[in-house]
Amino acid sequence: MHTTPLTADLVRGALDLERTEHGLLPHRLPARARAQCADPQLHLAESQPSGVRLVFRTRAGTVELDTLPTKRVYVGAPPRPDGVYDLLVDGRPAGSASVTGGNTLTIDMAAGTAEQRPGPVGTVRFTGLPATVKDVEIWLPHNETTELVALRTDAPVEPVPDRGRRVWLHHGSSISHGSDAASPTTTWPALAASLGGVELINLGLGGSALLDPFTARTLRDTPADLISVKLGINLVNTDLMRLRAFGPAVHGFLDTVREGRPDTPLLVVSPILCPIHEDTPGPCAPDFGALSSGRLRFRATGDPAERAHGKLTLGVIRDELARIARQRAAEDPHLYYLDGRDLYGEADSAELPLPDDLHPDAATHRRIGERFAALAFAPGGPFADRAV
Structure with a gap:
């Protein structure tokens, strides 16, 4: 398997990429904006990568992405489903999967408190992709803070050129x-x-x-x-x-x-x-x-x-x-x-x-x-x- 460095030219939809001890954390507000507001709700929301996706071109039939998600638990509420990763191949839906593990953020709305506990990195894996040159998109969970840790494929990866879309x-x-x-x-x-x-x-x-x-x-x-x-x-x-x-x-x-x-x-x-x-x-x-x-x-x-x-x-x-x-x-x-x-x-x-x-x-x-x-x-x- 080829391991490809996670760099900005593979990420669409994020306005900032923060290097963490685990990898790369996409943000939807730039650092200067984040520094001007201490509201935990804002920081949670902007770190959840709605619309953020990895985009690359490859012949690979197997793609693996290691991530560290942060999953929310609301005290007294029904369990939330794991965040979903959507796979598109040449713009068409080609699969969905989730990652287990990860950090847990427990929110008590009655008490107004939140507690985070660390958890392990997980892997989302897509197989059986056509062995032809194709554009692959992995849309990250829109409601789950997601640190990108590693990208592995069974063929080399390259960035997708600008497609000229608005x-x-x-x-x-x-x-x-x-x-x-x-x-x-x-x-x-x-x-x-x-x-x-x-x-x-x-x-x-x-x-x-x-x-x-x-x-x-x-x-x-x-x-x-x-x-x-x-x-x-x-x-x-x-x-x-x-x-x-x-x-x-x-x-x-x-x-x-x-x-x-x-x-x-x-x-x-x-x-x-x-x-x-x-x-x-x-x-x-x-x-x-x-x-x-x-x-x-x-x-x-x-x-x-x-x-x-x-x-x-x-x-x-x-x-x-x-x-x-x-x-x-x-x-x-x-x-x-x-x-x-x-x-x-x-x-x-x-x-x-x-x-x-x-x-x-x-x-x-x-x-x-x-x-x-x-x-x-x-x-x-x-x-x-x-x-x-």
Whole structure:
């Protein structure tokens, strides 16, 4: 077996690669951004490699990847399945597998504590690949921090040249991150990117789409042909700010992006339907009654009457985002707006309700991804390929 050094030219979708004692840890925010926020939730989310994949060209029939995952355990909740590694060969699905072992992060939501215990490196192995020259992609688990330790193949490996596809840079919440999707290639942004024929950089950050200036600077400084920002739900469920601060913060966030990408198509997307927060402010909290019976659910704890005092709900946020988008589009011909309910709305909620009242399941991820592709990438859409 050939052992190939794990280098940046084999990794797509990461914005930083940290050398660790075990190997290479992909990050989705650069080091300077990470240094500006001490929030453990942000650091956990950005280290989970949603949209990150190894890409290489080889004749190999067998591929082995050693990794050190960090698996989450929630006290009182059902066990989480192991993270999934998706294999693509020449762009087509060719297998999925998981890695056992790894570190364990035990989170007690009631106590607000987290404890990490070290564990062993594991191996994901794919066999029976065609013995011809092919492009291989291994998509890392979207919801499991993954250190890359070693890559082995039974034939030499080389980087894949730039395929000339447009780069789509997307920022959003845990829904964009891929929470409760079945696998890394079936998160809604990954599905939409595949349908749109673009290269994805996914800055969906679970719990952390909070209009942070360092995230705006990351979007500004990352080369991309298309940019989208899906804003709102985390601001409600963290109860982070009031309406007075929200509007100027959105303007400031978009101004920063435009400093570096003044003419790039920029799509502002409001939240999908989430019944618990449509008219009820946050904060959002686990439903400990459901947790005691082995189910993970969430509930809104605010008072709808507090909207009069500037508390944010999804309805308030959609109105404000639409207003801001109209205002900016009058001077910015490359800025567009999409109501998130066009991706998942009332009828969808009746057919495919959010299982934990906050996050979509696998079927809903597929629906959202297909609808986003149809609305954004199709002819006439904001991300349509003007060269075609």
